[in-house]
Amino acid sequence: MSGCPGYGKKEVIGRYILDIIPESRLPEVLQSGRIHEADIWSVNGRDTIVTRLPIIKNGKIIGAIAKSLFLDVSGAKMMLKKLQETQQEFQALFEALIESPYMVYVIVDKNGFITNMNKTYLDALALDRGEVVGKHILEIIPESKLPEILSTGRIDKADIWPINGRDTIVTRLPIIKDDKIIGAIAKSLFLDMSGARILMHRLQETEKEFRAISEALIECPYMVYVIVDKDGIITSINQTYLDALGMEKSEVVGKHISKITPTSLLPEVLKTRQIDLADIYTINGQDTIVTRLPIIKDGEIIGAIARSLFMDISGAKILMNKLQETKKELNIYREELRQGYQAKWQFKDLIGQSPAFLKVKSVAEQVSHSVSTLLITGESGTGKELFAHAIHNSSDRSSYPFVMINCAALPDSLLESELFGYEEGAFTGARKGGKPGKFELAMGGTIFLDEIGDMPLSMQTRLLTVLQDRMVERIGGTRPIYIDVRVIAATNRDLEELVANNKFRQDLYYRLNVVRLDIPPLRERSEDIPLLAKNLIKKINQKLGTKINKISYKTIELMQNYGWPGNVRELENLLERALNLADMNRENSITIKHFPLMVENTYFRDEPNPSTLPDAIEQLEKQLIIQALEKTNGNKMQAAKVLGIYTSALYRKISKYGLDEL
Structure with missing residues (x-):
């Protein structure tokens, strides 16, 4: 190791670890399989954070690795000079990582006082280092969870944390020395909300495999890589590639890539900035899939890397064919899903010219381009569902599914499985292979929760969690599923009154009531009745196969004097009944006599x-x-x-x- 002076590589390789580093805890890792996430270790009189973990293959421990990063810059340079034999590239790498505009970190001592914070985090907080170092973490970041890490020793491996209005994945872990917590560190990478949540889910899902793979990646016997600087000079190459070339590192590092591999395309990558994501390349008579890409800092190319995974060409073709077949199959399923869950109506189908209606229609058109949760309220039959359809069809999500569910139409147990889905064996009668819920089916699109005011309280709690975390978990499932769905809810009930009577969760109401549309009842826009009647008669004629298009003035007048408790839905039903009556009597127009119930209610109700x-x-x-x-x-x-x-x-x-x- 670079921190062990007085030894050369030949004097170390093949020796027992304790003969070289008596204080090493790697034998303990081999015996217990335990992972030491962050510990203080002294190397050549200099403290460093070290991570120790087992290397596992086929479920068995086949080795162990210890890796560290010196806390101060000079130590880091010394370490990398030993490892990579090039101080200049380390500086670029160190600056790109530690002081990267995408990475932030903060370190506290055992009492929670800040000992270090990088420039990116300081800039995000709009503070100077002198205003931060030596202060308690809660004084600078009141919501910080690092004090919990100090008190519990808990490791937060992937959590969402807002920094300056941007969501990021944060990892928090204690710093341990001699089995005692002497501090804690929080480190994170800025991402947008969707990317952060997807990555967090991926990390949590494959954490064990990721750890084993990432640690063995560089010297993996199945992977090769080579890195060149901006002039094409090789700066780093792994042992697997050296073995394939039959050369020693000293014969390669510092030489131009074309001298070692004349057919290399890395010089072209340096020149064109072109990224080759998957290309077939022959190394020592063996075909492999290779990826080549430039290394860029501050907009300038500072080098390039080629990395590959050995496999025979038939294996590569099989893999490629499988990927292509899967993609085709996925596209077929996606299109079938979209056709099965497609919004029907558009804004041109929303009929009305009254000021009240035009105002709400204008607001709906504006919010259709938003991703915010939308609450549509109004009496039964006013057209809340039509507005939801039109908003989806006018949005950027129109090519994705529009999924509806009536929260009042299903019992509690069935509503839960419909919304969130279930895994195989979750309950008696569960479908083999499980079933995705409506939230999963609406991925990328819109879910319309009709009659939300009738949702049971127990389901309201689960829905609130979904809206907050953008994650669902199937019944009987053990892993969260990330969802990218816009939620539109509708109700004809007074949610404020339900909240006051403890029949609807207040926090869910606030979460739903981000943007609100109040659809006016038909009696408040009676001037729209002639236009509505004309359009509905045309629609009903197509449905019934009739050709009655006339409606008397007195009938329109009667309609405008009617109260319409069922709103537009009632208007459509009464018009269909009237058209049937007129058609049976071979009449070519609709008159008052075709609305007997409305006549009675209008003339005698008031x-x-x-x-x-x-x-x-x-x-x-x-x-x-x-x-x-x-x-x-x-x-x-x-x-x-x-x-x-x-x-x-x-x-x-x-x-x-x-x-x-x-």
Whole structure:
């Protein structure tokens, strides 16, 4: 090791570790398989953070590795000079990592006082080093979890942490010396929200495999790599590649890449900045897939790297074919899913010209380009679902699924499995292979939670967690699933009242009520009724195969005086009934007589109680005439016979009561 003066490589290789480094704890790692995440170790009188971990193959410990990074810059330079034999490249690497604009870190002592913080973190906090070092971590970062790490010794391997308004993956771990916690470190890499959560999930999912692979990667017998500087001079090469070339490191490092491998394309990468993600390259008669890419700092190329994994060409082709087949299959499934969960309506289908309606439609068009959670409120039948469809179709997510679920239509247990899915064997009757939930099916698109006010409280808690973490976990599952879904919720209930009565979670209400659309009821936009009726009649004619397009003025007037408790849905239902009646009687227009229930409700619902006997008689007379005309389908001669009066008298009374259209 570079920290052991007085030894050469030949004097160390093949010797027992304790003969060279008596204080080494690698035998303990070999025996226990335990991982030492961060410990203080003295190398040549200089303290360093060291990580020790076993190397595992096929479930068995086949070796162990100890790696360290000197805390001060000079120590780091010395270490890398020994390891890489080039101080200049280390400086670039060190600056790119430690003072990278993408990486932040902070170190505290056992009492929580800051001992070190890098420039990127200082810049994010808008502070100078003198204002930070020596202060307690909670004084600088009140929400920091490092004091918990100090008290519990817990390791947070991947957590989301906001820094200056940006989400990042943070790793927190204690610093241990002689089995005692003497400090803690938090380090992180800036990422956007979606990238951070995806990466966190990937890291948590494959952490054990990642650790074993990453530590053995550089000297893996199946991987080769070579690094050159900006002039094409080889600065680093691993032993596997040297063995394939049949050369020693001293014969290679410092030479131009074309002198060692004349067919190398790295000079071209340096010249063109071109990235070769997957190319077939022959090394010592063996075909391999190689990746070549430039190394860039501050916009300038400072070198290039080629790395590859040995495999025969048939294996490469098989892998490539499998990937292509999987991609095709995935695209087929994705298109089937999109077709099965596709929004139907667009903003042009939302009919109305009243100021109230145009205002809410304009707001809906604006929020369609947002990713914020949306709450749509309004009475039953006002068209909340149509607005949700139109918003999705106008958004950047329109090519992805639009998935609907009615929260009031399913019992608690079934609603949970529909929303979140389940794993195989999660419960009796569970489908073999499990089933994805609606949130998974809506990946990349929109999920519409209708009747959210009727969702059970137990489900509200789970939904709140999903909205906060953007993760779902299937019933019977053990791993979280990241979701990229926009949530649109709708209700005809008063959520504020439900919150006040403890029937709806207040925190969920605030989470849903980020952007809100209130759809006006039909009675508050009666001027839209003629336009709505015209469009609905056209739609119903196509459905029924009828050709009745006329509607009398008196009928429109009647509609505008009606209260419409069922809103647009009720209007459509009554128009369909009227068209059926008119078609059965071979009539070519819709009149008041085709709306008997609406006539009765409109004329008598708000009729004041008669104060005199003549008023009561007139009210009764009018009602009897309407009923007689309904029974005779508007035949006035037959209606007169039913009423027992002359036809001429009936005409006079119809005119008196304004019933000419009946």
